[in-house]
Amino acid sequence: GxxxxxxxxxxxxxxxxxxxxxxxxxxxxxxxxxxxxxxxxxxxxxxxxxxxxxxxxxxxxxxxxxxxxxxxxxxxxxxxxxxxxxxxxxxxxxxxxxxxxxxxxxxxxxxxxxxxxxxxxxxxxxxxxxxxxxxxxxxxxxxxxxxVSILPAPEREELVVFPNPSTGQVWVRSAEPIQRVRLYNILGQPLGQWQDLGLDLWPLPVYELGISTGAYILEVETSGRLWKEKLIFNHCKR
CATH class of the missing domain: 2.60.40.680 (Immunoglobulin-like)
Structure with a gap:
C-alpha cells in the first residue's frame, strides 16, 4: 500500500x-x-x-x-x-x-x-x-x-483496488489492460471469474455476487503479472 x-x-x-x-x-x-x-x-x-x-x-x-x-x-x-x-x-x-x-x-x-x-x-x-x-x-x-529510514523508495502504483475497505462498489484500476479477474473467499473457494476484459478500469460486480461483510481475495491478471489483493467489506450495503 x-x-x-x-x-x-x-x-x-x-x-x-x-x-x-x-x-x-x-x-x-x-x-x-x-x-x-x-x-x-x-x-x-x-x-x-x-x-x-x-x-x-x-x-x-x-x-x-x-x-x-x-x-x-x-x-x-x-x-x-x-x-x-x-x-x-x-x-x-x-x-x-x-x-x-x-x-x-x-x-x-x-x-x-x-x-x-x-x-x-x-x-x-x-x-x-x-x-x-x-x-x-x-x-x-x-x-x-x-x-524515514525504513520507508521504501516510492513506486508507481501499477494496480489499485479502491475503495478498500469498502461498503459497496469496488473498482480495479491497472496501468496495463486487465486480462482476467478471480474472486475467492477467505477459505480459497472461488466466487467468480471474469476474463478477456481488456480494460484499465473495471467494476467488480459486488451486487450480483451478493457480497457480505468479511474478507476476500482478489486475483488480477494483466499482460505483465499476476496480482493478489486482500479485499475487506465492512457493513456491506446491498
Whole structure:
C-alpha cells in the first residue's frame, strides 16, 4: 500500500455509477469532501470525466473553505446540453498532508485520518434527485522522524483496488489492460471469474455476487503479472 507522511499528496478517484447500476441522464452533482484541517494543508479536485461529454457542455466549480476542513465541489451541465448516461471516474480528490507534523505526531509513529464525502446531491436532466451512496476512507499518516529510514523508495502504483475497505462498489484500476479477474473467499473457494476484459478500469460486480461483510481475495491478471489483493467489506450495503 501507499505510505503517506509530511508533505505527501493523497489522491482518491471519485467514481459515479457502475456497470450494474449506471448513472442515467446525469445533469449535475454537488458534494463536500471533509477532512482534518490540522493534518491536511490543502485540498483540491481535478475533473477527469470524458464519459460525461466534452468539458464545454458542463460547468465545474471547486472551493476550499479555509480552515474548515471541507472542500465544496459542483459539476453542472449547461441548460441546453442533454444529460449524460454511463459510469466511471469523474475526477480525483487530492489532499496535501501538512509539511510539519512534529507537534501533531509527537510520541506517535502514525495517526489515522478520515476522508469522507458529505452532503452529496445528484440530479438528472429533469432535476429529480438521484440516489447516491456516500463513502469514506481512513488513511494512515506516518511520522517522518519514525519512518524515514525504513520507508521504501516510492513506486508507481501499477494496480489499485479502491475503495478498500469498502461498503459497496469496488473498482480495479491497472496501468496495463486487465486480462482476467478471480474472486475467492477467505477459505480459497472461488466466487467468480471474469476474463478477456481488456480494460484499465473495471467494476467488480459486488451486487450480483451478493457480497457480505468479511474478507476476500482478489486475483488480477494483466499482460505483465499476476496480482493478489486482500479485499475487506465492512457493513456491506446491498
Amino acid at each position: 501507499a505510505f503517506y507522511t509530511a508533505g505527501s499528496r493523497i489522491e482518491l478517484p471519485l467514481v459515479l455509477g457502475s456497470l450494474q447500476m449506471p448513472v442515467s441522464s446525469f445533469h449535475g452533482i454537488a458534494f463536500s469532501a471533509t477532512y482534518d484541517a490540522a493534518l491536511i494543508q490543502d485540498a483540491y479536485f481535478e475533473i477527469t470525466a470524458p464519459w460525461l461529454g466534452p468539458q464545454g457542455v458542463f460547468h465545474f466549480q471547486s472551493q476550499e473553505q479555509a480552515g474548515s476542513g471541507a472542500l465544496d465541489v459542483a459539476i453542472t451541465h449547461y441548460g441546453g446540453a442533454p444529460g449524460s448516461s454511463g459510469f466511471g471516474v469523474i475526477g480525483k480528490l487530492n489532499f496535501i498532508v501538512e509539511d510539519v507534523l512534529v507537534d501533531l505526531l509527537e510520541g506517535y509513529d502514525s495517526i489515522d485520518i478520515n476522508l469522507s464525502l458529505d452532503g452529496v446531491m445528484m440530479v438528472d436532466s429533469n432535476f429529480n434527485l438521484a440516489p447516491v451512496v456516500m463513502d469514506s476512507i481512513t488513511v494512515r499518516i506516518y511520522n517522518p522522524d519514525q519512518t
